Amino acid sequence: MGIQQISIFLENTAGRIADVTGVLKDAGINLRAIMIADTADFGILRVIADDSEKALAVLKEHKFTTRTTDVLAVHISDAVGSLHEVLTIFDKHEINIEYIYASLEKTGQSAVIIFKIEDCKKAKEVLCDIGFDCIDSF
């Protein structure tokens, strides 16, 4: 339905993120988006890979604690106020955002923003009806 995000539970220790990127590098997997939410003890690394099934398989093979989540990826014009416009639409339709981050993808004058939304389907329908470009794969 949306883009598949892989979340990885990591202890807050030096080099742990590099352990993940090393595994992905060795498997020939390229990342399209990455962000980390951290606390004092642990972090949750969220990534979007160009081949999510393969990425998930190699991470599990290396005993990382993972789970997948559907997120919404939207092309947004790389201009002042573009993100605000989307957020205003979500607010108008009472669509709650759990978290948000930017993708590494940048094509021409647009950027891809990733939204974790409880009702991903509704959010996608609302944006697509208005004419936004929601993408299903990188």
Place this chain on the structure above:
Amino acid sequence: MVVDRSEKTHLDDVELHVEVSIDQFSDETRGMEALRSKIEAVMKSKLGISVKVKLVEPMSIERSIGKAKRVIDKRNLYNKD
């Protein structure tokens, strides 16, 4: 379980390390914080003392070949030097 003594308060602290399984793992920090709070509340109600819970990765707690070592005592009780 790790027992240590605070240099400031001279009181003993107990920290419980809990391995997070895939079933318990949430992609949201508030979900993981809720899990930690829930375990701390259960420990407080069962033991009557406050225990700090630290969520750690599966299989990160060292396994013993012989007798299980469940408590790590970091207090310097016998060496006063």
